[in-house]
Amino acid sequence: xxxxxxxxxxxxxxxxxxxxxxxxxxxxxxxxxxxxxxxxxxxxxxxxxxxxxxxxxxxxxxxxxxxxxxxxxxxxxxxxxxxxxxxxxxxxxxxxxxxxxxxxxxxxxxxxxxxxxxxxxxxxxxxxxxxxxxxxxxxxxxxxxxxxxxxxxxxxxxxxxxxxxxxxxxxxxxxxxxxxxxxxxxxxxxxxxxxxxxxxxxxxxxxxxxxxxxxxxxxxxxxxxxxxxxxxxxxxxxxxxxxxxxxxxxxxxxxxxxxxxxxxxxxxxxxxxxxxxxxxxxxxxxxxxxxxxxxxxxxxxxxxxxxxxxxxxxxxxxxxxxxxxxxxxxxxxxxxxxxxxxxxxxxxxxxxxxxxxxxxxxxxxxxxxxxxxxxxxxxxxxxxxxxxxxxxxxxxxxxxxxxxxxxxxxxxxxxxxxxxxxxxxxxxxxxxxxxxxxxxxxxxxxxxxxxxxxxxxxxxxxxxxxxxxxxxx
Numbered sequence: 086x087x088x089x090x091x092x093x094x095x096x097x098x099x100x101x102x103x104x105x106x107x108x109x110x111x112x113x114x115x116x117x118x119x120x121x122x123x124x125x126x127x128x129x130x131x132x133x134x135x136x137x138x139x140x141x142x143x144x145x146x147x148x149x150x151x152x153x154x155x156x157x158x159x160x161x162x163x164x165x166x167x168x169x170x171x172x173x174x175x176x177x178x179x180x181x182x183x184x185x186x187x188x189x190x191x192x193x194x195x196x197x198x199x200x201x202x203x204x205x206x207x208x209x210x211x212x213x214x215x216x217x218x219x220x221x222x223x224x225x226x227x228x229x230x231x232x233x234x235x236x237x238x239x240x241x242x243x244x245x246x247x248x249x250x251x252x253x254x255x256x257x258x259x260x261x262x263x264x265x266x267x268x269x270x271x272x273x274x275x276x277x278x279x280x281x282x283x284x285x286x287x288x289x290x291x292x293x294x295x296x297x298x299x300x301x302x303x304x305x306x307x308x309x310x311x312x313x314x315x316x317x318x319x320x321x322x323x324x325x326x327x328x329x330x331x332x333x334x335x336x337x338x339x340x341x342x343x344x345x346x347x348x349x350x351x352x353x354x355x356x357x358x359x360x361x362x363x364x365x366x367x368x369x370x371x372x373x374x375x376x377x378x379x380x381x382x383x384x385x386x387x388x389x390x391x392x393x394x395x396x397x398x399x400x401x402x403x404x405x406x407x408x409x410x411x412x413x414x415x416x417x418x419x420x421x422x423x424x425x426x427x428x429x430x431x432x433x434x435x436x437x438x439x440x441x442x443x444x445x446x447x448x449x450x451x452x453x454x455x456x457x458x459x460x461x462x463x464x465x466x467x468x469x470x471x472x473x474x475x476x477x478x479x480x481x482x483x484x485x486x487x488x489x490x491x492x493x494x495x496x497x498x499x500x501x502x503x504x505x506x507x508x509x510x511x512x513x514x515x516x517x518x519x520x521x522x523x524x525x526x527x528x529x530x531x532x533x534x535x536x537x538x539x540x541x542x543x544x545x546x547x548x549x550x551x552x553x554x555x556x557x558x
Contacts, residue, residue, distance in 0.1 A: 092130070095153070099131055099184070102143055107134040107190070118185045119170055121161035123439070123522055127171035129156065130181040134190045138267060138304035141186065145302070146271030149549050154183030155269075156553055157298035159209060159240035162232040164439040165520030167244060167297050172555040173521055183551075186302060188239050194218055195305070202310045203262060203279050208239025208303050215308075225313040227254035230516070231424060239303055245295030247516030249346040249377070249423070252474035254311075256516060258294045263307035266293060268300070269547045279307055292542070297518050297557040300546040314379035317345070318389045319416040322396050322403065323370030327351060327457075329401035330372035331450040334473060337376075338446075340395045342388070346377040347474035348423050351453060353433070353460070354468045358422060361429040365422075370403060375423055377416070426470055433466045434483035436492075438499050440523075442506040443477045443515035455505045456480060463494040477515040503529065519557045527558060 099108045109115060109132040120126035130153075135141050148155050158168040170182050192209035199222050206215060212233040216226050229248035230236055236246070242264075247256040263277025277283060277290040293300055324330040330349060337344070350358070352371040358364055366373060378388050396402045430437060444452045453469055456478070460467035471479035482499055486492040503513055503526050513523050513530050528536070539558045543550070 095131070095151070098147055099133055099144075102140055102147075103133045103135065107136065108132070109134075115181075115185075118158065118187065121158075121166060121168050122164045123166040123169065123520065125166040125169045125171070125521060127169050128181045129170040129183055129185045132185045132187060134187045136190050138265065138273070141267040141302050141304060142271045142273055144184070144186065145267050145269050145551075148184065148551050149269045149271075152549055153551060154554050155302075155551050156183055156185045157239075157243065157302045158185050158187050159189065159237040159243075160211075160232075160235050162230075162236045162240065163244055163518060163520060165514070165517050165522045167518050167520035167556055168553070169521055171521065173524060174555050188237070188302070191239075191304065192237075197222060197224065197310075198279075199224060201279050202281070202312075204308045204310055206238050206306055206308065208237060208242075208306060210238045212236050212238055212241055219310055220313055223313050225311040226260065226308060227311065228257045228260060231427070238306055238308070242294050242303060242306055243296065243298050244518040245516065247472065247477065249348055249472060251472055251477070251516070252347050253343055253345045253379075258291055260309045261290055261294050261306060262309050264290060264293060264303050265305040266301040266303045269549065269551055274301065277307065281309060295518070297520065298553040299543060299557050300552060314345075314381075316382045316385045317377055317379045317413070317416065318385055319378075319419045320376045320389070320392060320396075321365070321419050321422070322374050322376070323366040324372045324374070324403070325369060325401045327372045327453050328450060329399065330374055331453070331473075333374060333396055333399055333402055334446075334449070336395050336399065337392065340391070342392060342395070344376045344392075344474065345379045346375070347472070348375040349373070349470055349473040349478075350375070350423070350426070351457070351469035353457075353466055354426055354430075354470045357429040357433050357468060358425060360432040361425060367403065375419060377420075423470075426468070430468055430481050430483060433468070434485050436484050436486045436495075438482040438484070438495050438522075439517075440480040440482075440499065440502070440513075441471065441477060441515045441517045442480060442502070442511055442513060443475070444506055444509050444511035446476050448509040448511065449473055449476060449478075452478060452506060452509055452511070456502055459498050459501050459505070463498045465491075465494060465498055467498065472515075475515075476511070500526070521556060524556065531558065 118132045156170040188208040191207040193207045196205040230246040266274045350373045466483040468481040482495045484495040
C-alpha cells in the first residue's frame, strides 16, 4: 500500500469518527495546532477534536494498530514543547507527524459537591472558570498557574502545574483524586475516585499526573476542593538587592509564617517591568517580594501586621505598596505586576529561552547569584523571578537570535545554568515539565536505573510508543 493510499485510509477513518468539522486536514487549519508557547512548531497529519471519551478510545485503538503517533493538546500554554507534534528521535524528516488530539470541546464541569468537597470535570475546562464556579459555592481550588485564565485543567494535570499558591497549598497533584483515561489500544482506565484518602494498590492517579500525555489521554478528572478562605491580603516589598530579599524570606519563615504565595522579582525583571509602565517602587529597589496571606478576617489583620513587622525589622526593606486586604480588587494591581513579567520580558529582547528550575531553599541566593554571573559572562539579559518560597526560580534568557552568535550564547548559558542547578541539588524543572526543550539534559538528572524503570512503565501503558513520543523522560 502506497503512502498516499495510507493517508486516504487514515482520513476516511478519522472523518467517520470525528464528523461535523471535528477533524481537520488542510494546512491552514493545522498550522496553529503545530506549536505551543515554546515557539517550537511542527505540522501534524491531522487534528481531531473529540466530544466524548468513546471517540478517544476508538482513536487510540486505531492509532496503536497503525503505529500512528498521537499528541494530546489543550490550550498549549506550556513553554517546553510538550505538545508540539514532533518526535526528536526522527530528526531530519519534514513529513507531518501523527495526530493532534485537542480536548477543548470536552469542557464540561460535571459536578461540584460541597458535601464531598470534590469537583468532576472534563479536561478542556479552563482553570479560572472552575475556580470561579467553586468559589460561588464557598469552595476553593488552590492551584493557580500564571496561565490560569486560559490554561485547562487537563493541561494542568498533564504537566502537574504549580503556581503562586503552591508554597502553602501544593501543586496540582495534591488535588487530583481520580480520573478516567483512554489508553493505547482502546483500553479505558478509571482509577482513584471521590475519597480524599486511598492507599489501595499503586498510585496510578499520581503516575498519570505530570506524565505529559505520554501514557494516555484523560477524559474525566476528579479534583479535591478546600473551604474558601474568608479573606486575603497582599503586600509588595522592595529591597536594595537580591541578598537582602533572600534574607527577608528567611526571616519570614523563621518567624513561623507561611504565606499563601511568595513571589520574587530580580533586578533585571524589575528593569523590564519599568520599561512597560511606571513602577510603584523607587529607583533604589533592586529586588522585590510579593506576598499574599489568607485566612479569617480577624486573624488576617494580625498576620499582616506581623509580616510588616518582620519585614521592617530589616533596614534594607522598603514596603512600597500594600493592599488593605478587603478583597481581590484592591490586591489585583499588585498581582497584575507579577503577571506582566512575560509581556514585559520582550522589551529586553525579541527572543527567549524560558526555564523553571528549583533548588533547595537554602541555595536560593547562590543560585540567583550564579545565574546573574552567567548572564554577564555571555552578555545576555537573564530575568529571574518566581515562586521562591519553595525554591522555584523562573529563568528567562533573553536574546536576539537574528544577531550572529547570539543564539549559541543563549544555549550555552542555558546549559551552564542547568549544570549549576544540578550541582546544588536542584531539579531541571519545578512545574513546566520536560517536553522537547529539556529532553537533551534529562540524563544529567535521572540515573540509568530511573530511566529504565520509566521506560518500562511507558511500555506497560503504551507498548507501541505512540503517545507523545520523545517527550518527558
